Amino acid sequence: MNPEALMQLAIDKCREGLAAGQSPFGCAIAIGDRVVAANHNTVALTTDITAHAEVNALRAACLEVGELHLKGAVVATTCEPCPMCMAALHWAQVDHVYYGASIDDAAVAGFNELHLPAVELLRLGGSSVKLTGDLLTEGCRELFTEWLNMPHRRVY
Numbered sequence: 001m002n003p004e005a006l007m008q009l010a011i012d013k014c015r016e017g018l019a020a021g022q023s024p025f026g027c028a029i030a031i032g033d034r035v036v037a038a039n040h041n042t043v044a045l046t047t048d049i050t051a052h053a054e055v056n057a058l059r060a061a062c063l064e065v066g067e068l069h070l071k072g073a074v075v076a077t078t079c080e081p082c083p084m085c086m087a088a089l090h091w092a093q094v095d096h097v098y099y100g101a102s103i104d105d106a107a108v109a110g111f112n113e114l115h116l117p118a119v120e121l122l123r124l125g126g127s128s129v130k131l132t133g134d135l136l137t138e139g140c141r142e143l144f145t146e147w148l149n150m151p152h153r154r155v156y
């Protein structure tokens, strides 16, 4: 599946989350042409601070394929993975991660981000996961704008 189409799925899933009062993050995972997971962040819903979109998608994808490692998997996430999510993506041995908005964009929207770029974490840790940013960035940033207009948003 091409990365743009996968990112559009992540954006759509994020909007589903926004409609349900969740935070503005979505993630989709494909292996070849098969979409194995598409999830949004559920931190507010589950009172689970680790329920980021990427962690939710990884859990769903591993369950779906019945494997710990997602060899050949392509991941599209609306925002650059935080260190927790980047580490989880490394553990799952995904092939390539695409993201749209940046950690700085999330911080500007009010999230208490660790200012450690995903590319730095991969380099420091010697990970072979491929990483490409700036995919459908404006569409992904727009999700933060929509979220900032929600009166009952929950920041963390």
Ligand SMILES: Nc1nc2[nH]cnc2c(=O)[nH]1
Binding pocket: 023, 025, 041, 051, 052, 053, 054, 077, 079, 080, 081, 082, 085, 106, 111, 113
């Ligand atoms: N990439 C990403 N960054 C976040 N920052 C806070 N929550 C999230 C999330 O679900 N995904």
